[in-house]
Amino acid sequence: xxNPSALxxxxxxxxxxxxxxxxxxxxxxxxWTIQGSLPLAPGQSGDDAFGRLDPLFHQPGTSHExxxxxxxxxxxxxxxxDKMAVFDSGVLRIERVSAGAVLHYRLVSRALLAxxxxxxxxxxxxxxxxxxxxxxxxxxxxxxxxxxxKKDVVRQLHPIDQALGAPAPEKPKKxxxxxDDEGPSPTPAYVFAAIFAVLYGVGRVLEARLARRxxxxxxxxx
Amino acid sequence: xxARLRVQWGAETTFVSWRAAQDRRSRGEHCGYGRMxxxxxxxxxxxxxxxxxxxxxxxxxxxxxxxxQFVFTWFQPAVLFALIAFWYYAPNSIxxxxxxxxIGIGFRxxxxxxxxxxxxxxxxxxxxxxxxxxxFYVGLGYTILGLIEGFIGSDAVIEWVQTSYDWSKLAWxxxxxxLLQAFLISFIFDFGQYWMHRGMHxxxxxWLPHSVHxxxxxxxxxxxxxxxxxxxxxxxxxxxxxxxxxxxAALLAGAIGLAVGTYQHIxxxxxxxxxxxxxxxxxxxxxxxxxxxxxxxxxxYSNSWIIIDRMFGTCIDGExxxxxxxxxxxxxxxxxxxxxxxxxxxxxxxxxxxxxxDTVPAE
Numbered sequence: 001x002x003n004p005s006a007l008x009x010x011x012x013x014x015x016x017x018x019x020x021x022x023x024x025x026x027x028x029x030x031x032w033t034i035q036g037s038l039p040l041a042p043g044q045s046g047d048d049a050f051g052r053l054d055p056l057f058h059q060p061g062t063s064h065e066x067x068x069x070x071x072x073x074x075x076x077x078x079x080x081x082d083k084m085a086v087f088d089s090g091v092l093r094i095e096r097v098s099a100g101a102v103l104h105y106r107l108v109s110r111a112l113l114a115x116x117x118x119x120x121x122x123x124x125x126x127x128x129x130x131x132x133x134x135x136x137x138x139x140x141x142x143x144x145x146x147x148x149x150k151k152d153v154v155r156q157l158h159p160i161d162q163a164l165g166a167p168a169p170e171k172p173k174k175x176x177x178x179x180d181d182e183g184p185s186p187t188p189a190y191v192f193a194a195i196f197a198v199l200y201g202v203g204r205v206l207e208a209r210l211a212r213r214x215x216x217x218x219x220x221x222x
Numbered sequence: 223x224x225a226r227l228r229v230q231w232g233a234e235t236t237f238v239s240w241r242a243a244q245d246r247r248s249r250g251e252h253c254g255y256g257r258m259x260x261x262x263x264x265x266x267x268x269x270x271x272x273x274x275x276x277x278x279x280x281x282x283x284x285x286x287x288x289x290x291q292f293v294f295t296w297f298q299p300a301v302l303f304a305l306i307a308f309w310y311y312a313p314n315s316i317x318x319x320x321x322x323x324x325i326g327i328g329f330r331x332x333x334x335x336x337x338x339x340x341x342x343x344x345x346x347x348x349x350x351x352x353x354x355x356x357x358f359y360v361g362l363g364y365t366i367l368g369l370i371e372g373f374i375g376s377d378a379v380i381e382w383v384q385t386s387y388d389w390s391k392l393a394w395x396x397x398x399x400x401l402l403q404a405f406l407i408s409f410i411f412d413f414g415q416y417w418m419h420r421g422m423h424x425x426x427x428x429w430l431p432h433s434v435h436x437x438x439x440x441x442x443x444x445x446x447x448x449x450x451x452x453x454x455x456x457x458x459x460x461x462x463x464x465x466x467x468x469x470x471a472a473l474l475a476g477a478i479g480l481a482v483g484t485y486q487h488i489x490x491x492x493x494x495x496x497x498x499x500x501x502x503x504x505x506x507x508x509x510x511x512x513x514x515x516x517x518x519x520x521x522x523y524s525n526s527w528i529i530i531d532r533m534f535g536t537c538i539d540g541e542x543x544x545x546x547x548x549x550x551x552x553x554x555x556x557x558x559x560x561x562x563x564x565x566x567x568x569x570x571x572x573x574x575x576x577x578x579x580d581t582v583p584a585e
Contacts, residue, residue, distance in 0.1 A: 060550065077551045080439045085552075086351045111351045114555070118358065125365040132369060155468060158399040166400060169468055170314050184369055192361035199357070203350045 032113035033106060034087075034208045038215055040101040046094040049103060052218050053092065056084055069094040083214055086111050086207050103219070107211060115203055118196035126189035133183035260517075263538050268521075272514035276540040281506060284340065284493050294340060295493040298485065301329075305477040309470065310400065317469070322476055329480060333443045337489045342505065343543050346440035346489040355555060356444035363447055367454060396468050404474035411475070412527045418457060419523040420536070426569070430562035431456065436519065437553040439546040441509060445487035450562050482526040499539070503528040506541035513542035514550060 040049050046069050057064035057073050059082045064073035071092045078085045090107035155169050162168070260270035268274055275281055284294040305325075309317060334348070341347055395403065422432035435449035447454075485492075486508040494504050507522040521538040524530040531537035544550065553561065 061552075077553065079550050079552050080349065080352050081345050085349065111354065115354050118354075118361075122361060122365060125369075129365070129369055155396050157468075158397060160399045164310075166310055166470070167312070167314050167317070169470070184372065188361075188364040188368075192357075192365060195357065195361070196354075199350075199354055203354065206350055 031116050031204075032110065033108050034112075034204075034211055035104075035106045036208065036212050037102050037104045038212065038219065039099070040094070040103060040219065042100055044101065044219070046101065049094060049101070049219055050092075052221060053215065056214070056218065059084070084211070086203075087211075103215065105211070105215065109207065112200070112203055112207065115196055115200045118200075119193040122189045122193035122196065126186035126193065129184050129186040129189060133185070136183040264535070266517055266520075266538075268517045268538060268540075269513075269515050271516055272518075272542070272544050274510060274513050274515055274518050274540055274542045276538065278496075278499070278539055281541055282491070284491050286340075290340070291493065294491065295495065298481070298492055298494055298498060302478070302481040305481050306401070306474060309474045309477050317473055319473075322473055326480055330443055330484070333484065333488060333490065337442065340491055341489050342491040343440075343489065345543060346442065348442050348489070352440070352442060353444075356442060356448060358555065359447040359449070360444050362451065363454065367451055371455065396471075400468065400471050400474060403468060403471035404478065407471060407475035408478045409527055409530075412525050413530060415457060416524045416530045416534075419525075420534075422453075422456070423520055423523070427566070428456065430566050433547065433565075434553065434558045434561050436512060437547050437551065437558070438512065439550050439552055441487045441489055441505060441512065441545070443484070443488050446484075448558075450558055452562060479526055486525070499528070500532075501529050502526060507531075507537070507539070509541045509543070509545065510538055512545040514544050514546055515542070518542060 050066060050071055053071070057071070059075075059078060061078045062073060062075045062082070062084075064071060072090070073092075074089045075082070075084070075087065078088075084107075086109050087107040088110050090105060092103060092105045095102050095104060157166060157168055260267040261274070261276040262268075263276060268276060284291055312321075337348060395406075398406075418428075419432075422428040431450045431453035435453060438445050438448055482502045485505055486503055488505050490505070492505070494502075494506075498504070499506070503522065503524055503526055507528055510518045511522040513519060518538065518540075521536050522528065522531055523536055528537055546552070
């Protein structure tokens with residue numbers, strides 16, 4: 001359903017760009033933009049279509065401008081409750097074709113771009129954690145010189161707890177101490193990098209569908 | 223622009239800074255939003271700037287059949303007592319921090335699902351963008367902030383205090399019954415957090431890092447993590463971690479925090495039992511604390527034990543749907559990171575900068 005040529009004017013790529021650059025940019029652009037098109041009902045005018053979509057652009061932090069068959073909008077500090085909160089700007093354009101009129105839209109989302117880049121940020125945190133853990137690791141010599149350890153005291157439970165059957169505390173195991181000395185772990189950073197990679201995939205598909213559904217519901221609303 | 227509050231004094235409606243609102247309020251001038259009369263709670267007039275609901279009798283109940291009513295009435299106490307029983311009797315091989323972390327993550331995932339089943343407000347429903355933003359802050363907490371915390375945060379402070387004082391004098395603490403130890407750890411820590419949080423709402427340098435957290439416009443399970451990292455260090459500096467306690471008591475205290483404190487930021491409607499909401503902080507209390515009404519935000523400071531607010535006269539029983547600052551303006555992550563510093567700088571310039579002398583003298 002995407003019609004890139006219809007929105008070529010809104011891309012504003014400098015003429016100096018080669019066709020290869022343009023293909024590369026279009027591929028990169030896909031990361032943070034959502035494009036699509038919806039056929040209008042037979043006989044539906046551009047005024048009527050934009051009139052039905054108009055409430056979407058009367059949200060706090062949203063400015064919009066209409067020029068003929070093109071509507072551009074921009075959002076700043078949009079509320080979480082805004083149905084188009086995930087988008088920061090966009091262009092909607094109605095084009096007349098032989099079969100009727102079609103609404104083309106191109107929506108830009110910084111949130112999608114940030115989510116796409118988030119795994120890189122968390123991978124860098126993982127790298128930093130590995131470096132810090134390496135620097136913190138005591139050498140064999142330092143470990144040998146380590147201050148004398150405190151005596152491990154086995155504590156007693158209060159008689160009430162003993163009567164109620166709570167397990168008695170054990171003497172700390174030597175193995176546990178060596179685990180403590182390992183320093184910070186990069187595992188959480190790797191996990192979050194993976195979480196954001198998955199979230200990006202979900203968001204890219206979900207938000208495209210939600211935007212399409214929102215426009216369709218508005219255009220068909222009585 | 224400085225953080226502004228929309229207020230009305232008499233016929234004058236204006237946006238003023240937090241400090242100006244404080245100054246005028248301290249001079250006894252009541253600010254309010256024209257059409258709202260507000261509700262008098264003790265000496266306060268609450269809900270004059272934004273709608274709030276005051277009093278348990280006015281708060282909606284869970285809608286649905288008897289099974290749903292039963293589940294959403296007894297879910298919170300059942301989980302609390304189940305967790306206490308688990309940590310009290312779990313064998314030593316299971317009763318360790320990694321199990322607690324696993325239970326914590328599993329519980330939060332379950333509560334996320336519960337937000338879809340029985341939301342408190344449709345306007346708080348979690349969207350993809352909100353989920354990603356919240357998880358970004360959760361991720362920071364588990365990674366880079368945790369790393370820094372080990373050097374300069376509460377972990378480092380606790381270690382320094384524990385090595386500079388002979389805490390064996392307090393060894394009697396470990397001889398007390400486990401549940402009493404757990405209660406004291408939880409309560410004393412919350413007591414410290416109460417005063418830190420109250421300080422944040424009353425002293426401008428502390429308010430600056432905390433203000434960012436008040437820009438959230440809805441409550442969801444991970445919203446507690448949203449805020450400027452400076453605040454996250456401050457809020458961790460409570461007391462209570464200094465005692466030498468039994469590990470099992472600490473795990474029990476953590477379970478109380480999980481089974482009570484987690485509900486501060488959640489979009490689920492519960493019929494919390496009367497005794498629960500008398501003792502513990504609830505979503506209702508905390509939504510009022512996040513209200514767009516200035517006076518309402520100056521209440522319900524505690525983390526788990528709302529009874530601390532009752533002790534010091536800052537508890538208001540009620541709830542709010544319309545949350546946030548500056549009329550509900552959502553703050554971007556970039557601004558959340560820089561806001562305390564840019565705002566602090568602007569305030570310093572306003573107070574000490576040369577612009578304040580740029581007035582034309584009268585002829």
